[in-house]
Amino acid sequence: MTADDRSGAEPGSALGSAFAPAKVNLALHVTGRRADGYHRLDSLVAFAAIGDTIEAIADPAATEPSLAIQGPFASGLAIEPDNLVLRAARVHAAAGGRIDGLALRLTKRLPVASGIGGGSADAAATLRLLGAISPLPDARASELAALAASLGADVPMCLLSTPARASGIGEILEPVPGLPALPMLLVNPGIAVSTPAVFKRLERANNPALPPIPSAFADSAAVAEWLRATRNDLEAPAIAALPPIADVIARVEAEPGCLLARMSGSGATVFGLFPDAASVDRAAARIRADHPAWWVVSTRTAAS
Numbered sequence: 001m002t003a004d005d006r007s008g009a010e011p012g013s014a015l016g017s018a019f020a021p022a023k024v025n026l027a028l029h030v031t032g033r034r035a036d037g038y039h040r041l042d043s044l045v046a047f048a049a050i051g052d053t054i055e056a057i058a059d060p061a062a063t064e065p066s067l068a069i070q071g072p073f074a075s076g077l078a079i080e081p082d083n084l085v086l087r088a089a090r091v092h093a094a095a096g097g098r099i100d101g102l103a104l105r106l107t108k109r110l111p112v113a114s115g116i117g118g119g120s121a122d123a124a125a126t127l128r129l130l131g132a133i134s135p136l137p138d139a140r141a142s143e144l145a146a147l148a149a150s151l152g153a154d155v156p157m158c159l160l161s162t163p164a165r166a167s168g169i170g171e172i173l174e175p176v177p178g179l180p181a182l183p184m185l186l187v188n189p190g191i192a193v194s195t196p197a198v199f200k201r202l203e204r205a206n207n208p209a210l211p212p213i214p215s216a217f218a219d220s221a222a223v224a225e226w227l228r229a230t231r232n233d234l235e236a237p238a239i240a241a242l243p244p245i246a247d248v249i250a251r252v253e254a255e256p257g258c259l260l261a262r263m264s265g266s267g268a269t270v271f272g273l274f275p276d277a278a279s280v281d282r283a284a285a286r287i288r289a290d291h292p293a294w295w296v297v298s299t300r301t302a303a304s
């Protein structure tokens, strides 16, 4: 359906939907600090098969979109104008797109403020969805990446949602062609972490860049081997703020078959790489049994 025939849509009918996959920082080096306080990063990111969903529903009388939130983590978010879904809709409108005649529905499956970019993924998915329903004028479409960056440092990478090396403050993106699908365990102990608070605790901002990324990897073991020469520089400051993160990393690392366990983003979600889906499933079942309050997901990241 295009913008022009939307006014004839049956109220409540589906106009489209977009998936907002979780972002995983496989490696995250902090390489400097800009004068404005933002940090320079060098990060390898991949995107998981688990994520939020944004749906657009016809609401012919609406002059601007309303937002409804459902799903397992809906209670973690208030419906307020600064929700990243609504902020993204306003950005779409500011770039010349239409946002009247529809309501938005977010299914929140990713824990809030958890280092896997849930809010950024939602913003990027909203921009993709609205761009499909009501395309931006050609002259403005090229501004989309800059507009996305205005919503958050992680939004441009989430707009791409394919394996990438991110530099600058996260907005300079280079596709990484050789990354295989990675069987992955995601574990969050149910503690939200504030990204600025973690950056504030960082002791050293000028760390070395990532080593060169190979053009191909045989399998997840090869990826894990390369990752061992890299770090997440935000892990130590996040653990200083929230010591239980270290226990989660140790718990995932102790699972049979775990190739590498590390925190993503500014935490507190920890990912574990495994050789195959069966070993991720077994690890997930054991950790769930021991820690029923933790969020434990068996998933995989998409290949390049």
Ligand SMILES: C[C@](O)(CO)[C@H](O)COP(=O)(O)OP(=O)(O)OC[C@H]1O[C@@H](n2ccc(N)nc2=O)[C@H](O)[C@@H]1O
Binding pocket: 025, 028, 037, 038, 039, 040, 041, 043, 115, 120, 151, 152, 153, 154, 155, 168, 169, 170, 195, 196, 199, 265, 266
């Ligand atoms: C840590 C990462 O998740 C890695 O992918 C991102 O850099 C954070 O991305 P994000 O959550 O979209 O971040 P923003 O909402 O833009 O910024 C939140 C806060 O984090 C800090 N921040 C963020 C990104 C960056 N490159 N340097 C920073 O110092 C700043 O204090 C900023 O005010």
Ligand SMILES: Nc1ncnc2c1ncn2[C@@H]1O[C@H](COP(=O)(O)OP(=O)(O)OP(=O)(O)O)[C@@H](O)[C@H]1O
Binding pocket: 077, 082, 083, 084, 085, 111, 112, 113, 114, 115, 116, 117, 118, 119, 120, 121, 122, 123, 154, 193, 195, 264, 265, 266, 267
């Ligand atoms: N749709 C949304 N989903 C999640 N958080 C949102 C949303 N809209 C606004 N926010 C706010 O954004 C903040 C950060 O949320 P987000 O889930 O993107 O963080 P994160 O997972 O730590 O991301 P990152 O990996 O970028 O550090 C939260 O404190 C939340 O209140």
